[in-house]
Amino acid sequence: MNEKKRNIIEASIALFAEKGFYSTSVQEIVDKSNLSKGSFYLHFRSKDELMLRIFEYYYDLMNRKVDEVRQENLPPKESFIKQIRVQLEEILKHKDFIITQFREQTISLNEELFQFIGQKDIEIKQWYEQNLINMYGNRAEEHVVDLSIIVEGMLSNYMQLSIKYDVELDFHKMAVFLVRRLDDIVRGLIDSGEEPLVTKEHLTEFAQQMNLPPDSVKQEVETSLQKMQEAINHLDIDPSKAAELQGVIDYLSSEIRKAEPKKFLIQGLLANFKEISELDEFRYRIAERLQIRLL
Numbered sequence: 001m002n003e004k005k006r007n008i009i010e011a012s013i014a015l016f017a018e019k020g021f022y023s024t025s026v027q028e029i030v031d032k033s034n035l036s037k038g039s040f041y042l043h044f045r046s047k048d049e050l051m052l053r054i055f056e057y058y059y060d061l062m063n064r065k066v067d068e069v070r071q072e073n074l075p076p077k078e079s080f081i082k083q084i085r086v087q088l089e090e091i092l093k094h095k096d097f098i099i100t101q102f103r104e105q106t107i108s109l110n111e112e113l114f115q116f117i118g119q120k121d122i123e124i125k126q127w128y129e130q131n132l133i134n135m136y137g138n139r140a141e142e143h144v145v146d147l148s149i150i151v152e153g154m155l156s157n158y159m160q161l162s163i164k165y166d167v168e169l170d171f172h173k174m175a176v177f178l179v180r181r182l183d184d185i186v187r188g189l190i191d192s193g194e195e196p197l198v199t200k201e202h203l204t205e206f207a208q209q210m211n212l213p214p215d216s217v218k219q220e221v222e223t224s225l226q227k228m229q230e231a232i233n234h235l236d237i238d239p240s241k242a243a244e245l246q247g248v249i250d251y252l253s254s255e256i257r258k259a260e261p262k263k264f265l266i267q268g269l270l271a272n273f274k275e276i277s278e279l280d281e282f283r284y285r286i287a288e289r290l291q292i293r294l295l
Contacts, residue, residue: 017096076134
């Protein structure tokens with residue numbers, strides 16, 4: 001993202017938080033950005049598109065925070081706790097903006113943004129599921145959707161206390177508390193022998209209702225693989241090792257394109273990049289999108 005576009009987005013976030021989306025004019029945005037209206041329309045077709053780009057910017061920021069934690073290679077529970085904490089801290093920084101947008105219903109009135117939020121909602125559920133599998137292994141897999149709904153609901157309600165009602169909470173303690181409750185719930189579900197209430201098939205139906213492209217996940221993974229190839233070209237490693245890694249990426253790309261990719265094979269192939277920190281961001285992102293547990 002170029003500097004002018006970033007300036008417009010950051011100025012808009014501040015103005016929308018202060019005045020609201022509908023009460024803020026394009027002129028006020030460019031004045032605060034120290035740019036011209038021509039510069040604004042060079043980067044955005046309208047305020048509606050600007051709002052979509054703000055949310056993309058915001059989610060990208062959150063993803064980077066989460067990826068930084070993942071690259072620390074902490075034990076699964078410690079990693080999940082820290083991932084929750086850094087996201088909550090970022091959300092709190094922008095709470096005025098978030099409250100304003102929901103109050104003004106800018107999300108539901110902007111169809112493209114509504115679709116984007118729907119897709120991100122599915123990705124967030126997949127993020128929960130991946131962390132739950134990392135923490136509890138195969139014993140949680142049958143109930144992973146129910147568990148993700150439960151922890152998301154608990155976290156959402158505590159978050160609302162902090163955002164809406166200014167209740168001061170220690171986010172680290174909150175995350176630790178939630179994981180301990182998850183320990184209790186996982187034990188209870190396994191001991192009870194109950195069947196899952198919600199399955200992955202239900203979420204597949206939901207994704208279809210959101211009109212998400214059926215190959216959108218594969219396309220995202222392909223993009224990550226392409227970026228990995230570019231990153232390998234700049235690594236200070238032996239040429240033969242670089243060629244070997246490029247070959248692994250080609251194999252991964254071929255497997256992804258199949259109608260029914262074999263997850264165990266993709267899991268093994270991704271392990272080839274485990275010791276290369278420069279590629280961790282892509283490895284984690286691919287595993288999350290495909291709901292694969294990294295070795």
